[in-house]
Amino acid sequence: MAIVNENHLKLPGNYLFAEIGKRVAAFKEHNPSADIIRLGIGDVTRPLPMACIDAMHKAVDDMSRIESFKGYPEYEGYDFLINKIVENDYKKRGITVGVDEVFVSDGAKSDTANIQELFGLNSRIAVTDPVYPVYVDSNVMAGRTGEYIDGKWTNVTYLPCTSENGFVPELPKEKVDLIYLCLPNNPTGTTLTKEQLKVWVDYAAKNKSIILFDSAYEAFISEKDVPHSIYEIEGAKEVAIEFRSFSKTAGFTGTRCAYMVIPKELKAYTADGSEIGLNRLWYRRQATKFNGVSYIVQRGAEAVYSEEGQKQVKETISYYLSNAAIIKNGLESIGIKVFGGVNAPYIWMQTPNGMDSWVFFDKLLSEANIVGTPGVGFGPSGQGYFRLTAFGSRENTQAAVERFKTRLKV
Numbered sequence: 180m181a182i183v184n185e186n187h188l189k190l191p192g193n194y195l196f197a198e199i200g201k202r203v204a205a206f207k208e209h210n211p212s213a214d215i216i217r218l219g220i221g222d223v224t225r226p227l228p229m230a231c232i233d234a235m236h237k238a239v240d241d242m243s244r245i246e247s248f249k250g251y252p253e254y255e256g257y258d259f260l261i262n263k264i265v266e267n268d269y270k271k272r273g274i275t276v277g278v279d280e281v282f283v284s285d286g287a288k289s290d291t292a293n294i295q296e297l298f299g300l301n302s303r304i305a306v307t308d309p310v311y312p313v314y315v316d317s318n319v320m321a322g323r324t325g326e327y328i329d330g331k332w333t334n335v336t337y338l339p340c341t342s343e344n345g346f347v348p349e350l351p352k353e354k355v356d357l358i359y360l361c362l363p364n365n366p367t368g369t370t371l372t373k374e375q376l377k378v379w380v381d382y383a384a385k386n387k388s389i390i391l392f393d394s395a396y397e398a399f400i401s402e403k404d405v406p407h408s409i410y411e412i413e414g415a416k417e418v419a420i421e422f423r424s425f426s427k428t429a430g431f432t433g434t435r436c437a438y439m440v441i442p443k444e445l446k447a448y449t450a451d452g453s454e455i456g457l458n459r460l461w462y463r464r465q466a467t468k469f470n471g472v473s474y475i476v477q478r479g480a481e482a483v484y485s486e487e488g489q490k491q492v493k494e495t496i497s498y499y500l501s502n503a504a505i506i507k508n509g510l511e512s513i514g515i516k517v518f519g520g521v522n523a524p525y526i527w528m529q530t531p532n533g534m535d536s537w538v539f540f541d542k543l544l545s546e547a548n549i550v551g552t553p554g555v556g557f558g559p560s561g562q563g564y565f566r567l568t569a570f571g572s573r574e575n576t577q578a579a580v581e582r583f584k585t586r587l588k589v
């Protein structure tokens with residue numbers, strides 16, 4: 180008899196975006212003529228940079244010739260891409276990362292979900308709250324999170340980030356082993372300064388904890404004192420793994436390419452206290468479970484770092500950030516409190532009069548025909564908040580703001 184992994188059964192019902200889809204479909208059925216604007220799911224809409232398209236066309240041709248054909252790629256990624264990553268994302272910022280510390284992958288979702296496999300089942304995890312749901316759910320599946328009671332897992336340490344603490348998480352009272360930090364944050368769009376991030380690096384060093392630092396939105400950072408990499412903080416290479424993605428940086432959500440950095444100095448421990456290097460452990464894991472990212476896609480990602488690639492990427496990011504500014508300014512002009520939107524493509528708004536996130540979702544959908552994401556879907560501290568994304572077209576973004584002003588009854 181095949182027995183299922185019952186941890187999977189513990190996951191609460193509908194995945195957030197499935198529930199949103201269901202509600203939107205029901206609304207559409209009763210209001211077929213409604214012109215719905217979607218500022219919900221965090222997917223990009225602008226096409227890939229031309230530099231990436233050209234590089235991928237060339238790579239397709241390489242596959243047609245015997246002398247340049249490629250079979251299985253390296254598990255950790257091709258040198259041509261890793262060298263560009265090391266040079267541009269790290270060396271230019273004064274950070275030393277070795278080529279053998281970078282692991283190219285098909286996405287930060289799978290990386291951030293899979294990394295927990297390296298750690299013992301008794302490891303205590305901490306997550307900023309609200310946050311990208313993958314961190315918690317992947318630990319639920321592994322059996323690390325305890326029971327789900329009143330919207331919280333009993334064995335997870337939640338680090339609330341709300342307007343009351345300026346979205347700066349406090350250090351946990353109990354000792355934690357793994358700390359997920361997502362900066363710039365999805366969903367709040369907020370960040371930490373170098374000084375604030377240093378507090379976490381110091382905590383991890385003191386407690387032999389590991390920080391899992393997801394900077395999928397790094398390309399949106401526009402303010403000066405915001406670190407682009409956790410390795411800008413002294414001592415971080417001993418305590419942190421960094422995740423990056425080409426998805427939001429260069430529109431690769433459908434093309435799939437990302438990478439992570441696992442420094443050689445980063446160690447975890449066996450139960451009897453022996454040090455184990457995580458870099459080799461991950462390499463071994465990847466060699467067993469992953470067969471690499473396609474040559475064509477890695478050539479496309481490499482082109483992100485070319486002169487034209489950089490120019491085109493910056494244009495697209497600036498398009499989205501202008502959308503964010505339009506939403507932020509528009510909502511503020513009608514007295515709505517908003518956060519984020521400056522170093523991230525997300526605007527985190529407080530619901531009017533502290534309304535429940537899902538009640539506001541239904542209200543916004545029915546009165547203004549706008550779809551957003553209820554904050555509580557990202558964690559208990561998201562209650563009373565709502566996420567809007569800047570990934571729509573300029574036209575839809577402007578129209579949505581106009582509808583907020585004219586149709587929403589608050």
Ligand code: PLP
Pocket residue numbers: 221285286287288289291311361365393395423424425426431432436437
């Ligand atoms: N990390 C965060 C914080 C995200 O918001 C997302 C996507 O929305 C991802 C990772 C997934 O990235 P990828 O497309 O590289 O899998």
